[in-house]
Each structure stands twice: as structure tokens, then as C-alpha cells.
Amino acid sequence: MQVTIHAAKTNLSKLIEAALAGEEVIIARGSKPVVKLVAIAKPTFEIGILAGQLSGPAPDFFEPMSEEELAAWEGA
Known part of the structure; x- marks a missing residue:
């Protein structure tokens, strides 16, 4: 899933839940991907x-x- 920075600010909790569920979450500035949100593995x-x-x-x-x-x- 790819979202803009503005959408990421608005829906951060939902994006975190998606990342924890294993979904790849990309945050983009305009249409250019800049950050990937990933879950941290439990030690x-x-x-x-x-x-x-x-x-x-x-x-x-x-x-x-x-x-x-x-x-x-x-x-x-």
C-alpha cells in the first residue's frame, strides 16, 4: 500500500496495524516513495x-x- 505523507499523518494508527499484519506500507512525497513502514520483529x-x-x-x-x-x- 502506498500513501502520501498527509494521508500517513491522518491514518498513522491504521498504517501501523497494517504493517504489524505483514502488509508493506510505503509513504510517498507526492508520487515519489520515500519511506517504508515495517514492523520490528519481536526478540x-x-x-x-x-x-x-x-x-x-x-x-x-x-x-x-x-x-x-x-x-x-x-x-x-
Whole structure:
């Protein structure tokens, strides 16, 4: 999908969602493409001692804990 800078300013949230869904988003100045909007790959992790045995998406430490996890941390 190609959009102008003005349209990109107006619809930035929708363009980000499109990029996250895997769509190629090009922002153009007039009719000349100048920028490609792409999603950043979520990092994975490996633990040294168990290299190759444990891998997957990295934990997101900024996500709120579930009620069960919070209760476990608070000793309930």
C-alpha cells in the first residue's frame, strides 16, 4: 500500500496495524516513495546453559500480571 505523507499523518494508527499484519506500507512525497513502514520483529531469547533447548518469544515485563500471578507473588 502506498500513501502520501498527509494521508500517513491522518491514518498513522491504521498504517501501523497494517504493517504489524505483514502488509508493506510505503509513504510517498507526492508520487515519489520515500519511506517504508515495517514492523520490528519481536526478540526471542536463549539461556546459555540450555542453548538450543529453550527458545521462544521473550517475556514482556511491561504487561500487567494476571490475578493468579499477582497472588503468587504476594504470597497468597
